[in-house]
Amino acid sequence: MTSLELRYRRLLRVYPAGHRAAYEDEMIGVLMSGAEPGRRFPAAADTLDLLRAGLTARLGQGLHTQRGTGWRAAATVTGLFAALVLSGVAIGRLADGLVRSTFGDPMRAHGVDGLALLDPAVLTATWLVAAAAAVLGLRRAAVAIAAAGVLFQAGTVAWWAQPAPWEALGLGWSLALAVVALGLFAASGPPVRAVLGNRGLALVMATAAAVAVAWVLPWTGVISIDVGTVRSVRFLVPLPVLAVAAMAAGRGVRGRIAVLSAVVVAIPVAFSWLEEAARWSLFFDLTPGIVASSVIVLLLTPIVVLAAGVTLLSAWERLADRGHGHVRAYE
Amino acid sequence: MREPTFLVLTALAEEPRHGYAVIEDVATMTGGRVRLRAGTLYAALDRLRVEGLIEVDREEVVQSRLRRYYRLTGAGEQSLAVETARLRAQTTIAERRLRARRLRARRLNLGGATT
Incomplete structure (x- = not known):
């Protein structure tokens, strides 16, 4: 394996595993056929194209697995x-x-x-x-x-x-x-x-x-x-x-209700902390920086809870699928 | 339908081709204007396979490298025909308007010359 091929293979790791299993060897063939003789590093345009397409495939896969699923x-x-x-x-x-x-x-x-x-x-x-x-x-x-x-x-x-x-x-x-x-x-x-x-x-x-x-x-x-x-x-x-x-x-639907409900519950929890922080600011000399950062953190709480919930649920479902012998592949 | 997709389908309309042959054919068809890169090509090929517009024809190993040939399916042929008709209709409208525009300009020039 040449150093160029090795570098292309490393670049292809940006793709999801299923995509690599289906197309990696074929893509390496195309990339190597298109490379001029003596080239040791992937061309910048190819690198950008692979990164863009690979990340899009990852994102698409993430969205696809969550689309229309309750x-x-x-x-x-x-x-x-x-x-x-x-x-x-x-x-x-x-x-x-x-x-x-x-x-x-x-x-x-x-x-x-x-x-x-x-x-x-x-x-x-x-x-x-x-x-x-x-x-x-x-x-x-x-x-x-x-x-x-x-x-x-x-x-x-x-x-x-x-x-x-x-x-x-x-x-x-x-x-x-x-x-x-x-x-x-x-x-x-x-x-x-x-x-x-x-x-x-x-x-x-x-x-x-x-x-x-x-x-x-x-x-x-x-x-x-x-x-x-x-x-x-x-x-x-x-x-x-x-x-x-x-x-x-x-x-x-059950897991999704749990994730969305966690967001609904996170809001009053975050805001009650915010209220408490505001009350404390009456008695303690809190700097505006501390108050502002706590406000930002608390406002971001529901978003973080949603992102964490969706990620955990996806991981859980992938594990469950594997347990049931289902593999999401590109073939 | 985006241009790379249209060009890939057009390349496969002639005969089954492997990835690199599709890139070469698209470059030839467009006079070198479009040179598909591997990431773009395989994004299109994967999507077209999922949509059932192309399928694998055969696989070969040439100089220890895998070559997978793709061919157009019936659905792919129909999709390409629909897109071609759409583009033709648009081209016809554009041509007609350009002709009318040139005619108008010519009449104006003639009118200007007579007064």
Whole structure:
């Protein structure tokens, strides 16, 4: 083997293994036939062409293995889940406000009594209707209502920014989650009933209702649980709904629901850290650099979670395929 | 259909060819304007095989190097015919418009000369 051939073979490693197995010897033949006598290094144009084509083949393979493999079905279920979480949050705030008003709190906002109840009421209605549209398979309606929900969430943050900046900061994650819910509804494929089946859907809704009741009870004082404990476990609350949805969905969709749900869960977690960092900045002398970097890290968290999830799922599925004797090849 | 794909299909329309022969034929057909490189050629060949437009005709080993000959399939022939018709229709429109444009220019020149 000449040094030129060796160098071409090294270059061809940029291609996926399946492509190399199918074409490497043939391509080496073509490359060597085209090389002028005495050449020791690959031509720059050939090198660039091979790198471009090899990387495109890798990227194409990555996308191909993920295309049409249940992501849209998973988006349907996770979009519904996100809408339920958002309506749960709004219901929680509404219930809290109503309880406070029974104890004599005027729920005043912008100088008007009772106005503080307006935004949780509007958001409760919006996300419940969005969830209902998703359940009924009305995709376009769900997208339109979720878009309105995003506007309302943004409006809520702006609404509270003046009288209660901390309340506004605490609502920031709901806005981020609303954007994700809108994206999931827009990307959703088959109706949720088709993904989960009638029985699965009923089970998911029953679990969601049970979780909502269990979540609201401590706040209303009907049962006494330390509010601090409730706060610390709040991110685990939607897990039963997810577990039931994943169980009801088919095998190919299950992992994708887990990945997309991890993004949905990562958002409140990241934003609660952000809120905490902002609070800490009141007591400690944090430099703007530290604050800015923590904001960037937290905003990137959902993207990193999605990328990591997709990578892990692909690796897992490749292993499972090998275990079942399926090999994705170019032949 | 992108130009390299069209040219590869055209090269294989004449007879089954191996990779390097396709490169040479495309260079000849285009008067040296297009010289396909290995990465581009095999990206096109792989895609065309997946789409069922070409298939392997035979394999040979020449001077200890593998040569795989590819041939056009029925679907490939049809696809090339459709693309050729599309290009011809476009060429016809372009030719007609160019002719009309030249005619207009000539009339304007003549009009300018008479006034």
